[in-house]
Amino acid sequence: MTDSGIIDHRLTEPDAAPSDPPAFPIPDNVFAEKVVLVEHFTDRLFRFRITRPASFRFRSGEFVLIGLPNAERPVFRAYSVASPAWDEEIEFYSIKVPDGPLTEHLQKIKPGDRVLMRKKPTGTLVHDALVPGKRLYLLSTGTGVAPFASLIRDPETYEKFEEVILVQTCREVGELTYITRLVTDLVNDLLVGEMVEGRLKLFTTTTREPFERMGRITDLMIGGTFFEQTGLPHISPAEDRAMICGSMAMLKDTKAMLEGFGLIEGANNAPATFVIERAFVG
Numbered sequence: 197m198t199d200s201g202i203i204d205h206r207l208t209e210p211d212a213a214p215s216d217p218p219a220f221p222i223p224d225n226v227f228a229e230k231v232v233l234v235e236h237f238t239d240r241l242f243r244f245r246i247t248r249p250a251s252f253r254f255r256s257g258e259f260v261l262i263g264l265p266n267a268e269r270p271v272f273r274a275y276s277v278a279s280p281a282w283d284e285e286i287e288f289y290s291i292k293v294p295d296g297p298l299t300e301h302l303q304k305i306k307p308g309d310r311v312l313m314r315k316k317p318t319g320t321l322v323h324d325a326l327v328p329g330k331r332l333y334l335l336s337t338g339t340g341v342a343p344f345a346s347l348i349r350d351p352e353t354y355e356k357f358e359e360v361i362l363v364q365t366c367r368e369v370g371e372l373t374y375i376t377r378l379v380t381d382l383v384n385d386l387l388v389g390e391m392v393e394g395r396l397k398l399f400t401t402t403t404r405e406p407f408e409r410m411g412r413i414t415d416l417m418i419g420g421t422f423f424e425q426t427g428l429p430h431i432s433p434a435e436d437r438a439m440i441c442g443s444m445a446m447l448k449d450t451k452a453m454l455e456g457f458g459l460i461e462g463a464n465n466a467p468a469t470f471v472i473e474r475a476f477v478g
């Protein structure tokens with residue numbers, strides 16, 4: 197990193213204010229926010245929280261472009277906001293790509309460092325893009341669970357749907373920790389704790405390490421195992437709505453599966469029965 201001196205300095209002063217002079221000019225369309233928490237889950241996954249600019253508004257499920265103040269023209273990548281719209285901080289859940297232009301540096305951030313965030317959020321995984329229904333399925337693989345970490349903490353989700361079924365498939369058990377802990381802790385949440393009780397179901401599976409539930413969600417739903425294990429009725433356009441976020445291959449196969457169940461893809465300007473986030477590979 198060209199500004200490693202500055203990063204080292206901040207490491208010794210974790211509470212350094214974000215008003216420290218940045219090494220490179222911050223463009224008008226970008227916020228420079230202070231990291232307040234970093235937590236590593238596995239050697240490939242971590243979450244971090246940054247301060248929230250007073251003027252920053254977003255809808256739960258949307259994403260923003262984030263980068264680091266380490267170059268004249270920094271690399272930006274799409275990150276779903278994992279915290280709900282009412283939270284006073286902003287949370288992100290990230291993969292660590294060994295030679296990834298952004299994540300090779302981002303994985304080293306510490307409290308007190310700055311993260312750049314473009315001012316305009318966007319995305320398709322929002323309530324406005326779905327027509328009303330009884331159940332909401334949130335289908336993810338890997339870090340694709342991030343926008344759903346936001347949506348399951350939004351009261352609007354429980355105002356609109358009787359039941360919310362959050363699904364995450366990962367290769368290994370350790371990758372399920374972030375969402376499992378979040379959902380477990382949610383019953384104690386002052387704002388949505390009572391709403392989620394008995395209405396939010398988490399269905400996690402692994403594919404490459406032994407676990408109590410194994411297999412890709414597509415295989416488990418098409419084969420019927422998912423519905424047998426959960427007691428939920430087969431997905432139908434009459435009652436069910438869905439959002440999908442994961443790798444390109446997962447998006448393609450899950451979309452085909454939902455279309456096979458009779459659901460139709462929607463968008464912000466044309467709400468329908470399911471939506472996909474194509475902005476990044478999670």
Ligand code: A2P
Nearest residue numbers: 337338365366367403404412414443445446449
């Ligand atoms: P698998 O181990 O069978 O490939 P990745 O890290 O490659 O993005 O995968 C994350 C998880 O998503 C893995 O459990 C992987 O299963 C699963 N997965 C990969 N491709 C698909 C797909 N096309 N449909 C559903 N799940 C998938």
